[in-house]
Amino acid sequence: xxxxxxxxxxxxxxxxxxxxxxxxxxxxxxxxxxxxxxxxxxxxxxxxxxxxxxxxxxxxxxxxxxxxxxxxxxxxxxxxxxxxxxxxxxxxxxxxxxxxxxxxxxxxxxxxxxxxxxxxxxxxxxxxxxxxxxxxxxxxxxxxxxxxxxxxxxxxxxxxxxxxxxxxxxxxxxxxxxxxxxxxxxxxxxxxxxxxxxxxxxxxxxxxxxxxxxxxxxxxxxxxxxxxxxxxxxxxxxxxxxxxxxxxxxxxxxxxxxxxxxxxxxxxxxxxxxxxxxxxxxxxxxxxxxxxxxxxxxxxxxxxxxxxxxxxxxxxxxxxxxxx
Numbered sequence: 001x002x003x004x005x006x007x008x009x010x011x012x013x014x015x016x017x018x019x020x021x022x023x024x025x026x027x028x029x030x031x032x033x034x035x036x037x038x039x040x041x042x043x044x045x046x047x048x049x050x051x052x053x054x055x056x057x058x059x060x061x062x063x064x065x066x067x068x069x070x071x072x073x074x075x076x077x078x079x080x081x082x083x084x085x086x087x088x089x090x091x092x093x094x095x096x097x098x099x100x101x102x103x104x105x106x107x108x109x110x111x112x113x114x115x116x117x118x119x120x121x122x123x124x125x126x127x128x129x130x131x132x133x134x135x136x137x138x139x140x141x142x143x144x145x146x147x148x149x150x151x152x153x154x155x156x157x158x159x160x161x162x163x164x165x166x167x168x169x170x171x172x173x174x175x176x177x178x179x180x181x182x183x184x185x186x187x188x189x190x191x192x193x194x195x196x197x198x199x200x201x202x203x204x205x206x207x208x209x210x211x212x213x214x215x216x217x218x219x220x221x222x223x224x225x226x227x228x229x230x231x232x233x234x235x236x237x238x239x240x241x242x243x244x245x246x247x248x249x250x251x252x253x254x255x256x257x258x259x260x261x262x263x264x265x266x267x268x269x270x271x272x273x274x275x276x277x278x279x280x281x282x283x284x285x286x287x288x289x290x291x292x293x294x295x296x297x298x299x300x301x302x303x304x305x306x307x308x309x310x311x312x313x314x315x316x317x318x319x320x321x322x323x324x
Contacts, residue, residue: 004182007175009149010114011040012182013156014078018048021076024160025052027063028080037082038116038175060089064113068098068165071111076160081115084169085129098165099140108163112156116172117145118210118260119292119308123172124299130209130261130292135167136238136270142191143238145169147212149180151235154189162191171210178213192236194244200230203318204248206271207258208234211309215258218314227322237267245271246279253284254321258314263291285324288317 004012018024025048026041032055035042045053056063060081067077081087087094094113101107119128136143144159144166146152152170159166197212198219205215212233219229232248234241249255255275257268268289275287293307 001181001184003179004149005176006149006152006170006178006180007038007040009153009180009182010156010170011042011044013153013160014041015044015047017157017160018044018052023074024076024078025054026078026080027054027056027067029056029058029082031055031080036080038172041080060086061093064090065093065097067111068093068101068109071109072101072107076110078112078114078160081113083127084115084117084131085126087113087115087131087167088134091134094135094141094165094167095138099138102140102164109165110163112159112166112168114156114168114170116175117169118171118173119297119304120173120210122299122301122304123297125296128297130169130259132167132169132237133261133266136267140164141238142166142236143169144191144236145171145209146235147171147174147197147209147233149178150182150187151189151195153182154187155191155235157186157188158191161188166191169209173210189235192239192241194232194234194236194241196230197233198229198231200228200252202228202252203254203256203321204230204232204252205256205258205314205318206232206234206245206248208237209260211258211260214309214311214314217311218318221311221315222318225319227318229318240271240274242274242278245274249275249279250282253282254324255283255287256290256314256317256321257287258290258309260292260308262294263289264294266291285321288321290314290317
């Protein structure tokens with residue numbers, strides 16, 4: 001089978017799920033005739049018609065709220081945000097209403113809110129954010145952030161079939177750079193399960209999304225220096241796969257948590273706390289973090305490179321752990 005890109009894998013998942021279930025439909029800004037800001041939904045309007053591929057006004061709170069109502073009535077809406085940065089406009093409806101609907105009223109909310117996230121593309125502060133930490137602490141929301149084309153497809157299918165709201169972050173740097181061969185048949189990746197992206201014995205890197213590739217590149221460099229690095233791709237941030245986290249800690253005894261989100265309040269702190277609670281006695285060194293700096297992401301290439309985690313930062317932190 002031919003390789004397809006991360007972006008095409010998401011499109012394929014949307015198309016297959018729309019074919020499988022007539023209750024699945026798409027909403028978002030310019031997703032119809034234009035095919036989406038990054039062309040993820042290109043061709044779906046012609047295939048499924050304007051009743052199932054709906055162009056909306058520029059009102060994230062409005063169409064996410066409309067999707068919640070449709071989900072309560074048995075539909076399965078998938079909302080595209082042109083850039084995930086603007087999910088903040090829908091924060092109220094997602095956290096105060098959607099996330100609490102099952103608890104308050106026994107109402108499921110089977111909907112997906114998806115969109116392009118992340119930096120390394122010179123997008124500046126309004127088009128490069130990683131706002132996952134704003135939502136992972138909200139009970140009732142699931143948060144998914146795949147790194148591979150295969151996972152992008154399989155997790156999107158799982159998200160659409162889920163009985164509650166899933167926030168689906170798609171790293172725009174990966175859209176056309178990462179390719180994969182899709183498994184045959186109905187390829188669904190379970191939400192809440194991490195994967196081992198690389199086996200190792202000396203240091204573990206726990207990461208997700210685009211920084212998986214920073215970790216893998218660093219691991220290659222460190223292997224040449226005699227340091228064996230294991231890379232864990234979380235895939236899902238809420239719920240976290242604590243079993244996989246504990247397993248890698250017990251295997252290597254030294255852990256680096258790597259993410260593109262800012263340092264303060266990022267998920268690295270939560271992962272570190274869980275490691276301390278669950279397997280502190282297995283640690284041979286402090287848990288370290290490599291993250292973005294606590295600043296809005298600059299537009300200038302040199303400044304963006306300085307703020308975001310780079311391979312050299314990962315190598316330095318892992319060498320520090322290996323020598324501890």
